[in-house]
Amino acid sequence: MYVKKIAPSLNCGLDLIGEVLYGKWKIRILWFIHEGHLRPSELQRKIPDATRRVLNVQLKELEDHELVTRTIYPVMPPKVEYHLTGFGKTLIPLIRSIGLWGDEHQERLRRVILKQNALSVTESEVDEILS
């Protein structure tokens, strides 16, 4: 899911959804927020591979796309919470199906991904890694 350009080709749903879901961590962010409200520091802990900056950028985009809301509590220390909007919630079933598909085909997926990414690894080594 990628489709960047707001080009002539925004004429089908597949293109449109690509625009709002585009971003390395977007889907996972939505998934975590959907479980309730979420604070930036919690999100950071759940996705340690992403830097705070990137998470902020993507959260901002999600907000601009009206998929999440950002609530600021004027306290010290600062407190911020993200929630899904009604619109954002409509995406959850979709994300769930995607995740389920991935879970169902886990083994096959791992195998083909490994086979491709680790070209220097032999078949038996792949089996070993997977076991």
Added chain:
Amino acid sequence: MYVKKIAPSLNCGLDLIGEVLYGKWKIRILWFIHEGHLRPSELQRKIPDATRRVLNVQLKELEDHELVTRTIYPVMPPKVEYHLTGFGKTLIPLIRSIGLWGDEHQERLRRVILKQNALSVTESEVDEILS
């Protein structure tokens, strides 16, 4: 849908599917192939925005991931056809749902995407573009 690195975090379906679907034109390619067999030149015509090289690269990845097969007919002029594998076919319902969601929320999507991408454009101009 993005997730690139074959990092430690390949532990959920959401990550795994990202690996095989990652690529600007992958989903659309799968969609077109799913309607039957497809020849490279046909695909090129259906996706004129992508160059032949990029399409080839992504087709190769899809093939490596066992989502499509590539059949070569030893004739002159050369003829090649792509088909979905059984595995690839299991993705179609998912892609269909994604597309449907996008279609259902078309107007809202167009609005938020435009609002964000064309920051120099005023609200009324956006309305105008959309009308």
Added chain:
DNA sequence: CCGGATCCTCTGAGATACTG
């Protein structure tokens, strides 16, 4: 705890041109 600003890296993907 939160976010913004700066600088940098790296790789997907476009452009072009060439072979069987």
Added chain:
DNA sequence: CAGTATCTCAGAGGATCCGG
């Protein structure tokens, strides 16, 4: 018609530092 080899580039995303 099909496929490959180079070259190039934008821009997404990472690393860091700083200020509220």
